[in-house]
Amino acid sequence: MTTTAPLLDVAHLTLTIGTAGRRVVDDVSFQVFPGEIVGIVGESGSGKTLAARAVMGFVPPAVRLAGGSIRFEGRDVMAMSGKELRAMRGAKVGMVFQEPMTSLNPSMLIGRQLDEGLALHRGLDAPARRALILDMLERVGIRDPEGALDAYPHQFSGGMRQRIMLASVMLLKPALLLADEPTTALDAVVQRDVMELMVELTQANDTAVLLISHDLGMVARYCSRIVVMCRGEVVEQGTAEDILARPRHPYTRKLLAAMPQRLPARFLPQGETPIVAVRDLVVDYPGRQGFFRRSAPKRALHGISIAVQPGEVVAVVGGSGSGKTTLGQSIAGLVKPAGGEILFNGKPIAKSDTAYWDYRLNCQMVFQDPYSSLDPRMTIRQLVGEPLRLVEDMDASARQARIAEVLAEVGLSDGFAERFPHELSGGQRQRVAIARAIVRRPSFVIADEPVSALDVTVRAQVLALFDELQKKHGFSCLFISHDLGVVEQVADRVVVMQDGRIVEEGPRDAIFDAPRHPYTRKLLSAVPGLEATGDGGVRLFWRLGEGEATAPA
Amino acid sequence: MSSDSTVSAGGAMKRDRRMKLPAPNALVGGTLIAILLAAAGTGALWTPYDPLKLSFREKLAAPSALHWLGTDEFGRDVLSRLMAGAATSVWISILTVTLAVVMGTAIGLVSGYLRGWADRVIMAFNDALLAFPGILLALGLLAVLGANKYGIIVALGIAYTPSVARVVRGTVLSLREREFIAASRVMGNGEGFTMLRHILPNCIAPLTVLATSMFGYVLLAESALSFLGLGVPPPAPTWGNMLAGSRPYIDQAAWLGIFPGLCISLTLLGINLLGDALRDKLDPRMRGAR
Numbered sequence: 001m002t003t004t005a006p007l008l009d010v011a012h013l014t015l016t017i018g019t020a021g022r023r024v025v026d027d028v029s030f031q032v033f034p035g036e037i038v039g040i041v042g043e044s045g046s047g048k049t050l051a052a053r054a055v056m057g058f059v060p061p062a063v064r065l066a067g068g069s070i071r072f073e074g075r076d077v078m079a080m081s082g083k084e085l086r087a088m089r090g091a092k093v094g095m096v097f098q099e100p101m102t103s104l105n106p107s108m109l110i111g112r113q114l115d116e117g118l119a120l121h122r123g124l125d126a127p128a129r130r131a132l133i134l135d136m137l138e139r140v141g142i143r144d145p146e147g148a149l150d151a152y153p154h155q156f157s158g159g160m161r162q163r164i165m166l167a168s169v170m171l172l173k174p175a176l177l178l179a180d181e182p183t184t185a186l187d188a189v190v191q192r193d194v195m196e197l198m199v200e201l202t203q204a205n206d207t208a209v210l211l212i213s214h215d216l217g218m219v220a221r222y223c224s225r226i227v228v229m230c231r232g233e234v235v236e237q238g239t240a241e242d243i244l245a246r247p248r249h250p251y252t253r254k255l256l257a258a259m260p261q262r263l264p265a266r267f268l269p270q271g272e273t274p275i276v277a278v279r280d281l282v283v284d285y286p287g288r289q290g291f292f293r294r295s296a297p298k299r300a301l302h303g304i305s306i307a308v309q310p311g312e313v314v315a316v317v318g319g320s321g322s323g324k325t326t327l328g329q330s331i332a333g334l335v336k337p338a339g340g341e342i343l344f345n346g347k348p349i350a351k352s353d354t355a356y357w358d359y360r361l362n363c364q365m366v367f368q369d370p371y372s373s374l375d376p377r378m379t380i381r382q383l384v385g386e387p388l389r390l391v392e393d394m395d396a397s398a399r400q401a402r403i404a405e406v407l408a409e410v411g412l413s414d415g416f417a418e419r420f421p422h423e424l425s426g427g428q429r430q431r432v433a434i435a436r437a438i439v440r441r442p443s444f445v446i447a448d449e450p451v452s453a454l455d456v457t458v459r460a461q462v463l464a465l466f467d468e469l470q471k472k473h474g475f476s477c478l479f480i481s482h483d484l485g486v487v488e489q490v491a492d493r494v495v496v497m498q499d500g501r502i503v504e505e506g507p508r509d510a511i512f513d514a515p516r517h518p519y520t521r522k523l524l525s526a527v528p529g530l531e532a533t534g535d536g537g538v539r540l541f542w543r544l545g546e547g548e549a550t551a552p553a
Numbered sequence: 554m555s556s557d558s559t560v561s562a563g564g565a566m567k568r569d570r571r572m573k574l575p576a577p578n579a580l581v582g583g584t585l586i587a588i589l590l591a592a593a594g595t596g597a598l599w600t601p602y603d604p605l606k607l608s609f610r611e612k613l614a615a616p617s618a619l620h621w622l623g624t625d626e627f628g629r630d631v632l633s634r635l636m637a638g639a640a641t642s643v644w645i646s647i648l649t650v651t652l653a654v655v656m657g658t659a660i661g662l663v664s665g666y667l668r669g670w671a672d673r674v675i676m677a678f679n680d681a682l683l684a685f686p687g688i689l690l691a692l693g694l695l696a697v698l699g700a701n702k703y704g705i706i707v708a709l710g711i712a713y714t715p716s717v718a719r720v721v722r723g724t725v726l727s728l729r730e731r732e733f734i735a736a737s738r739v740m741g742n743g744e745g746f747t748m749l750r751h752i753l754p755n756c757i758a759p760l761t762v763l764a765t766s767m768f769g770y771v772l773l774a775e776s777a778l779s780f781l782g783l784g785v786p787p788p789a790p791t792w793g794n795m796l797a798g799s800r801p802y803i804d805q806a807a808w809l810g811i812f813p814g815l816c817i818s819l820t821l822l823g824i825n826l827l828g829d830a831l832r833d834k835l836d837p838r839m840r841g842a843r
Contacts, residue, residue, distance in 0.1 A: 332739050360741040373732035377754045386750075387740045436736070 005074065006031040007176055007208050008055060012068035015050060015059065024063065025051045026232040032176065037199065037209040039219035039240075041255070042229035043455040048212050051229070052178050055210070056093055057085045073175070091121040094169035094207075096198075098181035100161035104153040111149030114168045121172055132171060140167040140197060159190035163197065170201050177202055180212045187319040188482055192526040195222060214456055216255055217485075217528045220244050220540050228252050245537040256538050258460035259530050260485035265509055266492060273346045274307035275476045276331065276363070276444050281305070281340035283323075283330050300326045302500045303340065308444065308476045315479040315491035315508075317523065323500035328448045328480045332365045344444075361390065364437040368449035370429035374421040380407070381417040384435045391440060402439060409472075410435045410465060427458035431465065438469060445470075448480045463489065484527045488512055496520045512543070579830030585823025593643040596636030604629060604637040604790050613806045623808045625798065631812055634790035639816070641791050645706055646771045650764050652710030657717020658753075658760065664718065665725025666748055676722065683715040688774050692783065700783045709771055709778075720763050724756045758835035765831055769824035776817055792817050 008031065015025040025047040032038045042048040053059060055070055057077055070077040072088065080088065089095075097103040105113060111133065118129045130149075137145035140163040153161055162182065169177060182198065183191040199222055202209050213219050219226055220240050227237040228251065236249040247253045281304045284297040301323050308314050316324045329335040331342060341348045344359040364387070367373035374383055381403055388399045407413050410431040421429055430450065437445055450466065451459040467490055470477055481487050487494060487508075494511040496504045496519065504517040515521045524543045531539045602620075608628030616623040622631040664675040682690065687709070694708035728734060729752070737747045778784040779793025787794055792813045799809035 329735075332735075334735050334738060357741070363739070365736065365739045367732040367736060369732055373736055375733045375737075375751050375755070377757075386737075386742075390741045433736075 004033060006071075007034045007036075007073060008032040008210070009071040010051070010055070010068070011071070013051060013054065013070060014065075014067040015047075015054060015063050016066045017063050021066065023066070024232050025054070027068070028229070028232075028234050029068075030227045030234065030237060032208050032210055034175065035203070035206045035208055036225070037202070037211060037223045038225045038227065039211045039213060039223035040227045040229055041213060041216050041219050043214055043457060045231065046229040047232040048229045049180055052180060052210055052212050055176075055178060056089055056095060087121075090117050090169075090174070091172050092174055093176045093178060094172060094174035095178040095180070096162070096165055096169055096182045098184050100158050100165055100185060103165055104161055106153050108152075109149065110151050110153065110156075110164055113153075114149075114164075114171060117168060117172050133167075136167045136171050137164070139201065140164070140170075141193075142167075157190075159186050159194060162186060162190075162194050166194070166198055166201065170205065170207070173205050174207055177207050177209045178212070179209060181214070182211070183218070184213070184215070188484065188526045189319050189522055191218070216456070217259060217530065217540065221528050228255070244540060245533060247537055254457055258457045259538065260460070260463070260483075260489040261530060261532060262488045262508075262512070265507065268309060268312055268492060272310060274343075275310045275345060276478075277305075277307040277343040277346075278327075278331060279305050279341050279343070281327070281330060281342070282338045283326050283335055284338045297338075300500050301330065301337075304497075304500075304502060305340075306478075306495060306502070306505075308478060310443070310476055311474045312492050313470060313477045313479055313490055314493045314495060315481060315487040316495045316497060317481060317484060317487055318497035319482065319523070321499070322497040324480050324482075324497050325448055326500075327497070328365070328446045328478060331478065332363060332446050333360070361440060362443045364440065364442040364445050366430075366433050366437045366445065366447040366450045369453050370426050370433055371421075371453075373433050374429055376421055379418050379420055380412070380424075380432055383421070383432060384417075384439055387436060387440045406435045406439045409438075409469060425458075426454055427462055430454060430462050434462075434466060434469065438473065438475070441473065442475055444476045444478075446478045446480070449482070450479075451486060452481065452483055459486070466490070484512075484523060485530075496523065576830050576833065578826040579834075582823045582826025582828075582830060585819055586827055589639060589643065589820050589823065592636050593639040596633075596638070597640035597644075600630075600633035600636045602630035602633040604633040605788050606630075613802060613809075615806070616808055622812050623806065625795075625806075625809055626802060629790075631795075631808065634795060635792070635812060635816055638790040638792045638795060638813070641702070641785060641789065642772055642775055642793075645702060645709075645775050645785075646768050648706045649709045649713065649771045649775075650768050652706060653713035653717050653767065654760060654764055656710065657714045658721050658756065660714065660718040661721025662725060662748060662753065662756075665722040665729070666744070666752070668726075672722075675718075679715045679718050682712075683719065685712075687712040687770070688777060691774060691778065692781075695778065695783050700778075700786060702785050705775060705778060705784055709774055712774075713767055713771065716767075717760070717763060720759055721756055724759050725752055728752050728755055762828060762832045762835060765824060765828040769821045769828070772820060772824075773817065 010031070011029050013025055013028045014023060016022060017024050028047070028051050030038065040048045040052060050059065050063065055072065055077065057080065065078055072093065077085070077088070114133045114136070115129055118124065118132065124132070133149070134145045137148055142148045142160065142163065148164070153164070156164065179198065183194050186194060195218065198209070211219060211223060220243070223240055225238065226240050226243045228235050228243065228249065230251045235251045236243065236247070243252060244256070247256055281301055282299070283301040284299050286297050304327055306314070316327060318324045326335060330337050341350060343349070344355065344362070347355045349356045349359040384406060385399060385403045388394060388402060394402075403417070404413070407417060412428060412431055412435070416424070416428070421432070424432065434450070447466070451462050454462060463486060479487065479490055491508045494505065494508050495502055496511065496517065498519045504511065504515065504520045511520060512524065515524055527543070529541050529543045531541065533539050606629065608624070610628065611620070611624050612626055612628040614620055614624040614628070620630050620632070622635065624630055625634070660675060660679065664672045690712040691708040694711055695704055698704035698708055734747060734751060737751050742750070775784060776791065776793030776796065779791045780797040782797065784793050785791045795813040796810060796817075799806070799813070802809055
């Protein structure tokens, strides 16, 4: 492979931002050979997206080229005229973006959007283009290609849109495909389908792929070579096996160590009264309301029963739309159930005010998005102290002492108390959210995707913190997540949900090692597992046989 | 690409300058408003001449060292009248905006928080009021309330309440969906507490921007009403009635119309520039950017 000339040759690329000339991409070199899949891995701010976009000549206006070169098929991209760049984009280099919801024009028919590129770059007549489009839509797994031509993007799910996006790019048979986090916005189950489709299509056309992702596991699974970036620099690059098994740079080791791994199962005394028990919980969402008509309510939960023992971490997993978030919200009292009851320490909370208040003070929640779960106008001290307002017999000095104690527990003791949320990073904000949840020393915490908005290494730290606090204070936890890796690390017991129903539940090891329900198997087959090899490297494996890779939904 | 990089260099410089110095619109707007407030403050306490004192010997005198901006048809000093008028106009505008903001915020908060039928009824009524041009509504109300200082304040206050209510309701509706409101409920906070502690403070940024631009509208509306003879009754000076009074003498004493007109224009310019600058500064999207 190395005997042929590289398709893309990025050499010593340096991009700066602002007049101060801060280097956001610093001396980056890598090559992509024809037909090869290369991954760029890094966390947010690593410059991976900027470096890849520069290949197409797409850089934000404030960013300047300070040095180096990008050669595509031997020609310098940076020296190309606007016309040459336009001829290269689409025809030679295609791009798939992260957000399938916004990368298709919502007011244009799918057929016209797909036709646009073809008409521009290929001198074909309309019937020939139509035939090509239909053929491509069928190949990406769209059920009714004829019908899809006259449909709008909103009529398709996220996964389907990403397939259509892929179709529109691959129609032009580019020599290089840039895929910027192509599956990050998708469900775990759909992620693997879209990735496999992408690999299959590009291999068939001999298209090289530059895959940009924060997900080392996913990149390692599909790429032959990996470039690891950190703060604008390439810290390490090599074959996928080398990077995984024999990481040399400390940052790569850190990334690998941050990937969730299973810890030995804990022994928890069973048979006591569950701290929280839910019986036959039914939740309906009201239908669309107009002035004169009201459509039928939509049932989100069909009679869920679940029990959480003292000190136990129960994970609820499922794809989007499975009802896992609704379950968390109704247990937290944010959504009014249409039926069923919630018992706290064996007492139904709806029956008496004292039982309700006992529950209210003892049940707390950590939300997914650290950017919207903290009131932007309050300081960290005010935010963390707010739940204490409702605690009786606690004087001001005891409150301040508790706030300081909790902030220290989450590692935010020095000078963070008087800051505002926007002065904090995502990981620090999530620590504040955790501090707020545990400041009242609750016996039950609901965590709704608490780490899914965070970067890989930060995620590992926050998860470790959460785990430590859970063990220290012994609160029970309902841990809602779509990320099976995270669940495998923290859960004692796992509940799998699909379409508002529980399809399987059991101890973590049983679910992960011997799943019975087809949906659980499908979920597990979508995520690679990891095994530490002892010397800082990891081994990657698919949990279930390759043959179980799922067909398009 | 070479042309691209020069353009981006310009963009980068512009962004950097805005970080260091106050934006030019804030600077110019702030200066103009500072001058207005200084003039109004001084005018309320002291003016070079008594703004009401008649002096027929000096009537329609051109600007001179004695009377910097000349005198009007009754020989009253224009500068003194402009300063006294500024005091009246600013005071009326401040009270009006305060009234509109207080009423509008209360209506918007309740409407946005209750939702459902209460929201629909309140907003239908609100939108009906919003359908009338503010000045027309104020005219109608003035006919009922009587043309005096307090009549104007109440009439304009009511006329501008619906737009405040709209803005506050919109903000409340978007805030309600944020997770920190859910967090407040999970904590066990009551609805009223959540509203005052978490929702109201987060409405302040859009309200500040709105109130600033509204201050300008009210000043203009008050001048327009005075111009029509429905404002503060003569002989008390306001910019509007000074402008109205200058009309018959436009060919002999142009300064009579030019100076009040200039005052109104510059004040509005200042307010609009300051409003723009405030919006840039307080817009949560700009604030959250890191």
